[in-house]
Amino acid sequence: MTFINRTFGLGLAAFGALAAPALAQNFTMSTGLGQPHMWTAWHMEPFAAAMEEKTGGEVTFTKFYGGELAGVGRSLDSLQTGVIDIASPLLAPYHEGRFPLSDVTQLPTYGTDSPMVTRAFQALLDSDVELADGKTFYEYEITDKNIRVWALGATGPYSISTTEKVLAEPADFTGTPLRAGSALHTIVLENLGATPVTLPGPQAYEALSRKTIDGIIISISDWPSYSIQELLRHSIVNLSIGHWESYLAISDQAWNEMSEENRKLFDETAREIALTNADKWVENGVSVQETSEADDGGSFVSINDLSQEMQDHIAEAGRQTWVDWIEKTEAAGHPARATARLYAELIQAEGGSLPEGVAEYLAE
Known part of the structure; x- marks a missing residue:
């Protein structure tokens, strides 16, 4: 009032x-x-x-x-x-x-x-x-x-982070319980082969501590907001599971x-x-990563340093996520394709990139 x-x-x-x-x-x-x-x-x-x-x-x-x-x-x-x-x-x-x-910014991108x-x-x-x-x-x-x-x-870009399990190859995702913070993150995790567990951020600490989940999709700069920086050890970076x-x-x-x-x-x-x-x-993302590496033994591996098979798997999951979100939202009667096409143009104008195959799909 x-x-x-x-x-x-x-x-x-x-x-x-x-x-x-x-x-x-x-x-x-x-x-x-x-x-x-x-x-x-x-x-x-x-x-x-x-x-x-x-x-x-x-x-x-x-x-x-x-x-x-x-x-x-x-x-x-x-x-x-x-x-x-x-x-x-x-x-x-x-x-x-x-x-x-409004979830359109959660679509996977690079750079x-x-x-x-x-x-x-x-x-x-x-x-x-x-x-x-x-x-x-x-x-x-x-x-x-x-x-x-x-x-x-x-x-910051949403990364894939885990407590103990190292995600090095596509098979490592299979059945791994990972936290999803939104419906779109659920789509990403399903396409990666993981098991999505939908939780709001404030519940992440307990779920990670109790090993209800093995990891989480979240921005590294947001770790301190939920006091999870001391729990997460392994992260895949230089990709964005959206923002x-x-x-x-x-x-x-x-x-x-x-x-x-x-x-x-x-x-x-x-x-x-x-x-x-x-x-x-x-600024906070850089600080959190540096502190994690220095004090907590955190490991941050660029997607570019993973096997080609793993890079291709994550890229295909990203492409399929654009398709799935667009088609699901269109089926509900909303102009998702037009929205995604416009957002893609705007993010590319900023210097970002799309997963391989997304541009071709949007042009259909």
Whole structure:
């Protein structure tokens, strides 16, 4: 809910008193994540601080953490009912069926990093390319939900990491229980031959500790968010099992209560903080990997150093994942092929690459 305080300056002409701001607004900002998470510490917090500074205190925020007001998967309903004004972040993949196209950044790629994906996803949101029924990506995914959104800083590339088992050849995947954090990750793991175990991030530590799972698909820079850096020993890197992207979201009601100038500052700040957040994902990934190698015996093997058979197996799983996601989403009535084609163009323009065979499939 939004609290609006109007402070009227009581001018004393003799003393030339200064008038207070005509309209001060305090918005309720919520995250389902803990305060150490990269999207809390390095997106939500700096965004709020920057907006308060830029508006001279006209816009302030009351912040709630760890799902105190709106848990993971409840942000959209909470925005629409006025329980919160801003979700930072709104995790679209946890809102089953509500954002059918927003998983597109989780499709496997090569040579991508957080800043590249952040720019590509924001460009997807800004695109005027019509995908279906005369609607752009933003119009299809967002407009009818009574919210406004911007890209977060995308996570680092999702890698394959295990506690004890070394994944060196295709057969090593067979039946291996690995954590999937989304429906698209489930598709990837099935195509690799592993056994997907769907778990939210906060449950990963216990599952790895109890050996319920042998490993996980996750961004290395996100390990400290879930305290799993001391458990994981073997990682395959220099590929991307996609990047997790999602939204900074504000309700239309809260948006409309801001002045035009403050709305412009909100838009400007959202774009700026997303990119600084993306840089932090990169920085943290390097730091976590270096610490793991030095202190915990972590091993990080480039996919390029694996056998050709293993490289081909992972590449084919990546290609098939694009096909499976597109065809499954199209069968549900959504323009997945047009979305994937546009995203592929945007990510390639950033310097990323697609698994072999994907470009040919998209061109059909």
